[in-house]
Amino acid sequence: MSWWSDDDEDDDEPEFDESSVRVRPNPKGNRPRTKTRPAHDDAVPGRIMTVDRGRFAVLVNQDTPEEHEITASRARELGRTAIVTGDWVDLVGDTSGDAGSLARVVRVHERSTLLRRSADDSDAVERVIVANADQMLIVVAAANPEPRARLIDRYLVAAFDAGITPILCVTKTDLADPAPLLAEFACLDIRILTFSRDEVPVEELTELLVDRTTVAVGHSGVGKSTLVNVLVPSAERATGVVNTVTGRGRHTSSSTVCLRMRAADGRSGWIIDTPGVRSFGLGHVDPANILRSFAATAFVPEGEPPGGVPLTEAHDWEIIDRVEAGELGESGKARIESLRKLLDTTA
Numbered sequence: 001m002s003w004w005s006d007d008d009e010d011d012d013e014p015e016f017d018e019s020s021v022r023v024r025p026n027p028k029g030n031r032p033r034t035k036t037r038p039a040h041d042d043a044v045p046g047r048i049m050t051v052d053r054g055r056f057a058v059l060v061n062q063d064t065p066e067e068h069e070i071t072a073s074r075a076r077e078l079g080r081t082a083i084v085t086g087d088w089v090d091l092v093g094d095t096s097g098d099a100g101s102l103a104r105v106v107r108v109h110e111r112s113t114l115l116r117r118s119a120d121d122s123d124a125v126e127r128v129i130v131a132n133a134d135q136m137l138i139v140v141a142a143a144n145p146e147p148r149a150r151l152i153d154r155y156l157v158a159a160f161d162a163g164i165t166p167i168l169c170v171t172k173t174d175l176a177d178p179a180p181l182l183a184e185f186a187c188l189d190i191r192i193l194t195f196s197r198d199e200v201p202v203e204e205l206t207e208l209l210v211d212r213t214t215v216a217v218g219h220s221g222v223g224k225s226t227l228v229n230v231l232v233p234s235a236e237r238a239t240g241v242v243n244t245v246t247g248r249g250r251h252t253s254s255s256t257v258c259l260r261m262r263a264a265d266g267r268s269g270w271i272i273d274t275p276g277v278r279s280f281g282l283g284h285v286d287p288a289n290i291l292r293s294f295a296a297t298a299f300v301p302e303g304e305p306p307g308g309v310p311l312t313e314a315h316d317w318e319i320i321d322r323v324e325a326g327e328l329g330e331s332g333k334a335r336i337e338s339l340r341k342l343l344d345t346t347a
Helices: 149-162 179-183 202-209 224-231 287-296 316-324 329-346
Strands: 044-052 055-060 068-074 088-093 103-108 114-118 126-131 135-141 165-171 191-194 213-217 257-262 268-273
Touching: 044 068, 055 088, 055 103, 068 088, 114 149, 135 149, 135 202, 149 165, 149 287, 149 329, 191 202, 202 224, 202 268, 213 224, 224 268, 287 316, 287 329, 316 329
Parallel strands: 068 103, 135 165, 135 213, 165 191, 213 268
Antiparallel strands: 044 055, 044 088, 044 257, 055 068, 088 103, 114 126, 257 268
8 A cells, every 4th residue: 555645646745644544452452541530520428437458438428317337449540649537538339338339439538637647757758647637635644554745745746737636635543643744734725634544524525525526646555445435335446454564555456447426415526546656756747837836835924925926926946945934934944845856856
């Protein structure tokens, strides 16, 4: 077959027609892939309740008579996008929840907050823990295991960085006086709860948690899962004991799970139980935000501020100088020194 036209045999330029196109055969015999993705306009929204080895438990039709939980997998187009407990997502496929059914997560909604940690302070690679939490319930024991104030500092920094309101919860006060521990945090304007093993203030806790999403954190053995079981009797989270030799708790919760808790008046809230950790890396944290967050969460003295500038509006260096000068008392000096050490390790 000639590529030359009969009418233009003397022309220098050849002319082509559709028969001149060479099509490479598809060795797999399937349809060629396209980069055009479906819009999924009929996708169903849902809340991620827990993640387990590539499968997601998702609550759909929340707060309606049709509310139910389904199992879903990740759609290929999401790539490596993180999907974590607390995420709001869109799903397609079989969302009936019947035995053996499987839906697909095709979209992750914009998050209001994101709690993260890194392997250590020098590692900038973050691990996403929970999405869309309003509050952080920091659970620590007064004794057995011994409280770790520096780990509490790390939780507070992570909460400040994420824009999550911290609540300090000290358990097992029948074993030791929590006053020395609480004195270290006296300058902070945060809610603090203390109670013994036999007197959990369920009503007070419930009132703090309703109408909000709260993530519970704390290292193993402090009573975090026990507390969750009290607030959500149907949770049945595994609990353990503290090793009498090492003073450390045994890991019992291996997954992060979102649970609904209800008040006596019918109102509800969400509590997310997380596995106990012995370290909480802050390599991902932006140091520029920490000192301002600290100042915003402190008991700022009344009256005319030095220089006419409130502590919450001061520059980072000025916050350090003013707190070291005694503006937030002795506990403020201890807090600012702890924050400076943490920021030095993440710089």
